[in-house]
Amino acid sequence: MKENEKNKREWVKTAAIIFLSVMLVLTFFSQSIMNYSLPEVATSYAQSGTITAKIRGTGVVESGDPYEVKVTETRKVSSVAVKVGQTVQKGDVLLYLEDAESDELKEARKTLEAAQDEYELMLLTAEITSSNIYSASEGVSVEVYRKQISNAQAAVKKAEEAKKAAEEAKKAADAAIPANPEGVSYEVLVGQIQQAIKDHETQIAYESSEAVKAQDEINVNNKQNALNNAEAALATAQDNYNAAVENGSDEETVNNAWAAVCNAQAIRDTAQNEYNQAAAVRDGRPVTVANLQANLETWKLRLYNLQKDQTAATTTTEAGKKTAEEALAAAQADLDAKQAELKSLVDNINNVIKLEQQLDKIDKAQTTVDELTAKSVNATVTADISGTVTQVNVTAGNNTSASSPVVVLQPEGAGYTLSFSVTNEQAKRLSVGDKADLVNAWRYDDVEVTLASIKPDKQDPSQKKQLTFNVTGNVTAGQSFSVSVGQKSANYDIIVPNSAIREDSNGKFILIVESKPSPLGNRYMATRVDVEVLASDDTQSAISGALNGYEYVITTANKPVEAGKLVRMPE
């Protein structure tokens, strides 16, 4: 029983010791154990410095003003006399060509034959006269042709004018109206006379009509009656007066009776007059008619004479018209003849020119054939200017081609250029005149590269810009240069490595390490600081934010780091 109790106590003791020692170990190593679970971070010191944003690019040095030597024939090269980089003088031999009839020579011969055939064919056509052939072969001067043509043209012009005059004359003749010497047209006169005759006839008919006669008779009778009445009234008045005088009536009555007598007298006189007139009208009618008849005869005579005159005048006018028409026809015929002359002259000249052209063609083809024939033996290609050979595009045994240069020369004293394209954003940071640095500058001495122009890139004008640099110094065309060009560097207060910049929906930020003392050494905590990136270059960024410039900034970590959590610094 006691043994048992003792065993139990031993067991409790052992357990207590184990427990305490475990607690001790945990207490001492708790820091290390916890540290192990924390993300380990690498930090960098935020400091002031400079940022230089550089634009880099690579381009091939090209001759600013290359001189291309071309061989216009397809010829086989027997040997190349120069190498790239070699300096040549004007007249130096660049290539030797093998003796051969070039394709171009064969072609030239063919052209010549074709031209000759064509000339012969031309001679056979009907339009060509022997004088044409003679003129063509002799070569008539342009001056002579011009004189001939201008003469012919002048003749045509003259004929045209004559025709125009004839036309005018005809027009005038057409418009002419026969007129009597007084200047009034016959037609009007005839009309007037005819009207007068008509009037007279009407008048005569009226005057001699029975109705008029009867009317006259009635008028006379009426007037007669009136006269009778007036006389009766006068007689009565006379009687009254006499009676008054006899009766010894008073003066007034006598005076009144006298006045009445006077009045009746006047009325009777008037009636007498009217009666006389009416009688005169009635008696005058036959005389009037006789006069009218006489006048009518006169008018008729005049009409006859006038019509005779008119006929004569009309005949004269018609004759004038006919003459004018004939003159016009003649003028037209003359004009046609002159125009035909001019045309035939021009045709002739054309023929001569055509022949001359063909002869020229033959001459030229002959010259080409001669030249090429001369070249086909012992031919060389020589340098037209002094300079440096920058490209040799053929090798011995190969054929030259007429379109591509065989040798490119860099003329003495001409500069070099270098170009590459950049984005618009990059181009914005550059200005013409900026000096560019060569990458690996130690490889080249005294080479200077200066930005000469910024133009839209032809391949993508809206998005890209073509930078062209002037290159001076010890360079040759075809060298590839990588350059970097940029603004002057700017100073900033806080600069951190690019890897320190983080971003989330709240914007860009950095994580800085803040240390907190604890009984078991320092503890480090990652703290978030919102920043704004002011400028960046390849490795660093300038930032602004709530920083004093001496913080440790987390650049990288072995685990994701969260703001506000503890981190571990490398030992």
Add this chain to the structure above:
Amino acid sequence: MKKIVLGISGGVSFLIFLILLFVSRSLGEAQESQTMAERWSDKKDVAQVSCFFSVNAGITEDRIIDFEHSVDGALTEASVIQESENPSARLWADAYSADGQVTLSSDKSTLSADAIGIGGDFFLFHPLKLLSGSYFSGNDLMQDYCIIDQDAAWQLFGSNNVAGMTVKIGGIPHIIAGVVERPSGRLEESAGLEGTLVYVSYQTLDELGSCNGLNHYEIIMPNPVTGFAEKLVREKLGTSEKETEVLENTSRYSFASRLKKITEFGTRSMNGRAIIYPYWENIARGYEDILAVITLFELLFLLYVIVLALVSFGIWWKHKGWTLRSAWLFVKDKAERAVEKHRAKRLERKRRKADGSGEKPVKKEKPFRKEKRAKKPKQPEV
């Protein structure tokens, strides 16, 4: 004995369920290429959407720029506005990339490697582990940077610390912005990370390397309603169904998505599109499969626990020594007693009031104490 064994097995099952739940959650969270949304915003109001194109889709940078403009328009329409005070804050960020090959040459040696040509903020979405240097962005002024992995660094220079050095790609010098560690592992190597991988700008890959065309696009953007971002990308950027695949990364490892993956068993491996997945998508799909299996086990273990609980509850119910009625009566009795007690107390209080006897000084202590406390904050002023 049987009861104990069953009880222990139930407990263990529940424990395994919890462990599996934890494992699946942490596995999902460990996929950094899929968890951009958590890094981008603390609030759960953003979504990461990926878009994969076939070679024939004919996506160009111009097309993407057009889409980026339409995103701004769509967000304005949905009245999502920038709330951050930081002037550099963005509502959304995107990245695109293309597969291809490039040849890098340093002074020492030449290396042909698979390459990813990137545009936009690619490394925001894919935070690789930097050994030296920093990332670069498609929005940088210069696009002649590259990021290489440690194998490439070793082959080209014989060192890892080569950030800032120059390599030539297609004869044009490029600056090494950083050196990264290439993820390794069974899944990673099968996913396309078995060889050296170089990250260059899309422009470099297109002009100086051999490019298979722009084939991935990713965006992180506000997601005011579920599926908003995915729908926008599908409508505005997607070409035809055959040429494009759009998926929301943010919810791909959620429990609902994992359940869906289980139901897609068998059909999921079928593919009618000529889309080549980039390595990160291959890895993500690999984890989807793994998580689907884990989820299946989670469900099985949970089911076992639930069945066990239901059965034991049934047995206990059957053998309980009481009925519902007895329980009702018991509760009723208790309630009545409580009411009675309360009534007695009230009567007592009334009686004391009528007597006028003083138990009040005890109650007065409370206001006194309160005054003391109220004065305390005032002390610093003095």
